[in-house]
Every structure is written in C-alpha cells, then in structure tokens.
Amino acid sequence: MKIALLGYGKMGKTIEKLALQKGHSIVYKSTSNSSEGNITEADAAIEFSSPEAAVNNIQRCLEAGIPVVSGTTGWLNQYDEIIKLCEQRNGSFIYASNFSVGVNLFFSLNEQLATLMEPWKDYNVSIEEIHHTEKKDAPSGTAISIAEGIVKHSEKKSWTLDEATTDEIKITAKRIDDVKGTHVVSYASEVDTISISHEAHSRDGFAIGAIVASEWLVGKKGIFTMKDVLNIK
Structure with missing residues (x-):
C-alpha cells in the first residue's frame, strides 16, 4: 500500500517506521512548512497534524479521492462539514480520537x-x-x-x-x-x-492502529469508525 503522511511529527515518523516494516511505502509526507513526494500516488492517507491544519488536510484528500484516516483532535467543530464533503465526493473516511x-x-x-x-x-x-x-x-x-x-x-x-x-x-x-x-x-x-x-507505553499502539485502519479502509466507501475496523459490536 502506498501511504501519504499528512503531519510528520513524532507520530508521523512512528507510522512511517512501522508502515515500512509492514512492507508499505510512503509516497508523500508533509509538515506545516514543507512537503515531499506526490500525494496523488497514495492509496490512503494518514493524517496526524494539528487542529489548525486537519480540516484542510482531510478536505484535500477527499477532493482527490484518497481514503483518509485522521487521528488529529481539536477540530471537531467542523466534523459535520467533513462528513458532508465525504458524502458529496463518495469518499472514504475514518476519524478516531485514538487509533490504539x-x-x-x-x-x-x-x-x-x-x-x-x-x-x-x-x-x-x-x-x-x-x-x-x-x-x-x-x-x-x-x-x-x-x-x-x-x-x-x-x-x-x-x-x-x-x-x-x-x-x-x-x-x-x-x-x-x-x-x-x-x-x-x-x-x-x-x-x-x-x-x-x-x-499507553509508547506511540506504537496508536501508529499500528492507524495503519490497520488505513489497510481496512482501502476499497471501501463511506464514513467509518474503529468499531467497524475492529468489528466491535
């Protein structure tokens, strides 16, 4: 799977390390100041940025038809706006306050x-x-x-x-x-x-869960939660 990382801080770097270990590739990564790679090549995007950047990052992915998994918190006053866009674009989206x-x-x-x-x-x-x-x-x-x-x-x-x-x-x-x-x-x-x-003993649990969620999301359409990913009734 080709992954775009939107947000390349401590969590983004942990996700990169574990994703590469699982045989995935990172085709794009961005911070608030810079970006590297081509986001349009991504099969899925994993978004761990900041409350100020999250909405624009998620919108960008949905408008490009890229399934997106977001673990950024602090932006949920605009959650309904994102859900509406996802439905309009027939997109794929998972938000979780915690992916562990x-x-x-x-x-x-x-x-x-x-x-x-x-x-x-x-x-x-x-x-x-x-x-x-x-x-x-x-x-x-x-x-x-x-x-x-x-x-x-x-x-x-x-x-x-x-x-x-x-x-x-x-x-x-x-x-x-x-x-x-x-x-x-x-x-x-x-x-x-x-x-x-x-x-939590390390960031690895959050990162692994986000990777599992993105693997699960590829090929699906709609708005999902980690309950769907983990089949929790």
Whole structure:
C-alpha cells in the first residue's frame, strides 16, 4: 500500500517506521512548512497534524479521492462539514480520537461499565487524563470519547473541566513530560471506588492502529469508525 503522511511529527515518523516494516511505502509526507513526494500516488492517507491544519488536510484528500484516516483532535467543530464533503465526493473516511486497539477495546469496556453503573446513583463518575506537555488540546479527544460513551448510557448530559453539576462528568486534564497517554474512569461512592484505566507505553499502539485502519479502509466507501475496523459490536 502506498501511504501519504499528512503531519510528520513524532507520530508521523512512528507510522512511517512501522508502515515500512509492514512492507508499505510512503509516497508523500508533509509538515506545516514543507512537503515531499506526490500525494496523488497514495492509496490512503494518514493524517496526524494539528487542529489548525486537519480540516484542510482531510478536505484535500477527499477532493482527490484518497481514503483518509485522521487521528488529529481539536477540530471537531467542523466534523459535520467533513462528513458532508465525504458524502458529496463518495469518499472514504475514518476519524478516531485514538487509533490504539487497546483504547478502542477500552471504549467498549467503558460503555459496558456505564450501563452496569447506571442504576447505582450513589456512585459519581469522573475521568482523569494525563498526556505529554506538547499536547495542545485539553481534555484529550480520547477523554471526550470516553465521556460521550458514558453519556450514552447514563443520566449525565455532558462533560466539564470545571466543577461538575449533577448531570455533568468531571474531566481532570494533566500535562506531564513524556507521558504517552493515561486515561482513568472512576466511579466513587462513600464506601468504595470502581476504576478502569488504560496506559499507553509508547506511540506504537496508536501508529499500528492507524495503519490497520488505513489497510481496512482501502476499497471501501463511506464514513467509518474503529468499531467497524475492529468489528466491535
């Protein structure tokens, strides 16, 4: 498979290394300042750039008929615009706040736990996320996805970084040097606390998941999620 990398920072370089190990080739790569190669040769594009660049990058791929996988967070206020363009162009698109296979299994576990906890009103749910100091958006897209999973199966209506009301989920966002990504969901009562957590040990998990998603997407048309890729019901 010929891959275009839109965003060639730490994640892009990790994807390149692992994609080459799997026998794929990189035909295009770009940063905010430069580009190399020919994007029109790509079978699929993997987009890990910045919130400011993501929408233009995704639009460019969809308009060129290139299936695109995006893991950039912080741009979802324009998500509906991208979905509309994908439908108009009969394109192929996957967005995930986190492409790690483990995290996507964690998302499913989180929803199952939220369903189990819903009748037990003495427990208050909260989320903590910890990332490296270079991460620009807070809370993380992964934490937002976790919160949305809880909202679907509870009486909570939204999340907040501030003090939470009874219908909000409190998210605490911390930034610590070289933390790859930790997410903890806790249900606390006066008598005990139930917690589930996911801790990334390296960027490889995110990169592998993005490559798997792009392999899966080639030859398909439509808007998909990692649940489709991993066949999670």
